[in-house]
Amino acid sequence: MSAEATEHTALGRRRGLPRIDLRNIRRFSRTAVLGPASRGRLPDAIEHIAKVHRAHHPGADLDVLRQAYVLAESSHRGQMRKSGEPYITHPLAVTLILAELGAETTTLTASLLHDTVEDTEVTLDQVGEQFGEEVRYLVDGVTKLEKVDYGAAAEPETFRKMLVATGNDVRVMSIKLADRLHNMRTLGVMRPEKQARIAKVTRDVLIPLAERLGVQALKTELEDLVFAILHPEEYEEARALVLAHAGRPDPLAGFADEVRAVLQEAGITAEVTVRPRHFVSVHRVRVKRGDLTGFDLGRLLVLVGEDADCYATLGELHTCFTPVISEFKDFVAVPKFNLYQSLHTAIAGPDGRIAEVLIRTHQMHRVAEAGVVALGNPYAPAGGDGGTDAPDGERADPTRPGWLSRLLDWQRATPDPDAFWSSLRDDLAQDREITVFRADGGTLGLPAGASCVDAAYAEHGEAAHACVGARVNGRLAGLGTVLHDGDTLQLLMARDAAASGPSPEWLDHARTPAARIAISRWLAAHPVVPEGPAANAPGRDRPTAPGPGGGAPREAGVVTDTAATTVRLAGCCTPVPPDAVTGFTVRGGAVTVHRRGCPVVARMRATGRVPVGVHWRDPDHGPAGGDYRVTVRAEAFSRPHLLADITEAIAAEGVAVISAAVEPPHEQRVRHTYTVQLPDADRLQNLIRAMRRVPGVYDVTRPGRPVAAHQP
Template structure:
């Protein structure tokens, strides 16, 4: 998006941008061949990955973007069109489809020029228009302080129908982070911090670790430049020696795979700087080889052969008990599948090993982008419906509608915080939850009605408290009663924004019901003094008719007004007992 990478025109206002765009369109056009020269690499890359792609769509999208952004500059001084072109190139490297590439080229036109979404739809079709609209920021002059929150809300809602919106947004932010150095210092920090809180977690949730790692390091460099430089220097100084020390272990694994008739590669997987800094807590003295690299075993065959490779690894070097993680049988919430183990080499050093098939590796690096690129359907749109690996997004969609703009971003940050556990229903359905979640969170993740009527829980077959902490792998069964209601104390215990919002709503409705009951009891007593029954007036429809006459949608609202003394009970009794009613 324009604002994150040095807005067009070096911060010029919208009117100036539109004037320049209009002036550019009136200028004498250059031949298309000259204009398309900067996009030649993009076109070649896209054709390489999609031999049957209609490149004319990409060409037209670039020419429209080049024409509309003519005269606009980035903070770097480069023509603004270099930004959408770079975003499109990132997406082409991921293997994304033609509509996504076209939308990337056009993604700032509606926001930063006088081009309308209607014009874009007429020229490029509904599919591209939906993608562009999904990543277009709302007008800050109209939305004020709520613009950022509502822009994210719109993007998430659009992503429910087509996850390519999020993929474009991540590529857009990645390029803006790459060019963040041209921004003033205060803006660098704001964008980097917002990226770490919101966009980087989205990349992780979508399994796009290749983007996540680079975004992590770019934010790290912006927020903590000295620490980043120190970490980079320490890694550079120790990398050659680390590779030399790890080579014997790699060779043992290669021989063990060959002995087990498993075809594959054994390579070093470099850890990114932000991960090294976090794990070492900035203590870089004597940085160990295993702190710089993990060992990656890539199996050429079927997924089942990863377990054979695991046996070979454990035969080659002694495994450390309790450190085997099977993300193949139990994938993470973001499509990530791999075997993780920890072994001790002959020198006594601890080594982390990852084992996965080549197909798993592609998914581990590119996540949802790989899934979209592999889609066999005519449209590469990916939706949330029916995808267990996107349960987190389904829950996000469920609670966002109940959140105000003020609460939405804070709740979103909480929902995206790192760390998660996998819990199970008795039938084996996986319910991903944040770390430290409680059975109350679990109940509301299943269904709001289950949460509202929860009275107890069985964890791994044993009774537990509803506010107890759940752990990875727990089998949870919620006990309910039809007349049960949420407790206000639950708000202290829950960790998920969805549960908190649903409890708030249930308590509000409960209080309204309680007040309505009090008012109805007061009215019934007053009517009984006239020798009548309120129940009869309700059955005849008189109560509802009077409520509507007084401006209430339902009788319960009128009863609540009686309890609040905003409707005089004598006047109401007179109306209800009026024989001409």
């Protein structure tokens, strides 16, 4: 280990940053070269690992660890690391990291063997025969990960295959993260340019993976190590600030005594400690707040026994101190996407000192530090060993975070590896998540900046194609509305899902890969026509059959004067009988039909496009069971419940709403635009009259020109 890494780690230990014990790493070098102990006796090199492991798992079988070490030591014998230490020190260090996080025996066994198949003569079959299928599976997964160059632009398909192979068992990723942490600690022996390349990959891919797996102990140390390499000046400033306060009395310690006294008086059994910030966190707080005091360099951590004690503690603190309400967050009732649970608050003492406080149970703390690593073997049934298989040969992992399941869904849904890689990088770049409350009482976890479009696909998958609108906090909102933490959301779905679908504009509002992938797939299967914003809306683009006598084709009651193969009703002006219409030939020989007053018609004529003669087969009513989409715009004076009254009037006419948009009020007037689906064309005039009868509505038009309809 380099002197710089040693100093960094020692300082981190004093401030309680990484929870990984490094004191025995150098001892691995000395004991490893002595070789394994006699059969049945625990080798000195894994003695401390066994002690740490037994602290988390008192009944653990240590003999399998002894066997794994013996195989690993003998197979790596003679191999050296670039630091000059025996290679066996690396798997020992990785295993110690995982043991301190509370990993179960199978994970530790695989960790000791994780480089044997890649770097020695040991085969996967040998691993399976001696240690069982679970260990074989994990070693195979880590071996595949070793072959991935995360930073190479030409490697997205390799990463995708790796995800398929390893994403079904989060323990594979846990071993890889511990492996990367030890390599980052010893990165000082590398050339500066290689250090920077590895640090960037760690920052872009592995740190976000650690965050999503909830392994905060690994994430925070990786962040500090990357910070030191990529931002040395800022790192030194944060380090100097921490060192400057290290020799002074910690003001948070006195505050912790006050909190302890309050909780003891209330009869709440709690452990109150000061949790120092790591260097990256200090830097971020400094950028946000400017000059820092000792109170900004850490937070108070309160550990209690039960969930109810968390809220009892919160109540006592908010009663005896002044709470900073804007800092309160409840991740106990609504856990974060990576299993994290805790109450966050900030309190001020009589002299105005403000301290941030984290309140959680001891079990919540284990999961907050170690994430999925702390949850044990997800495949071992209660009271026994072994694994369970899910349908289609996939392993059903009950500890798999929701984001990882979504990731696996995306890779299956995205045939283009570059598109998948781009989506993955975008998702990993999200460093904050919001919680949205659904109308049915459930919750959705979404990245900051997500819209109603993202929420629709997060909740309904591809069924979200039928989403036509939303209510946010009880008010009708467009699908492009950006959601905020704590919003309530009700998604409005079309009754005829088969006739609905997303428009290209949805991609402008989609922030999550799941939404973008699903929308792109649908649009690729339903090509749009460039003449109008919704010219190829769902249900409007159909192959046509020859007209009477084998003549021109027809669609929705239109017969053209040319031998077109397809006729489309333009979405920009939504013509219906008996509108006066004209057509233009577009790509592929299709004809798009517009109302004659549509602004698109004037633009196309101005560019020299020659119109095609079109007419309705039955100008009075159109064909029976016609499928017409019409856009209508209501102008009204703003008043409470106006939206509800208009939509009720539309529904009373037996007309389905496909989409709705509401513009902000201006001078007490509002404009509502609805795209509706008519069962037959002659319903249009009745619909317009019904909308005009709504109190406050003073006009109803169709975009492009006013509708010549009279009040009844």
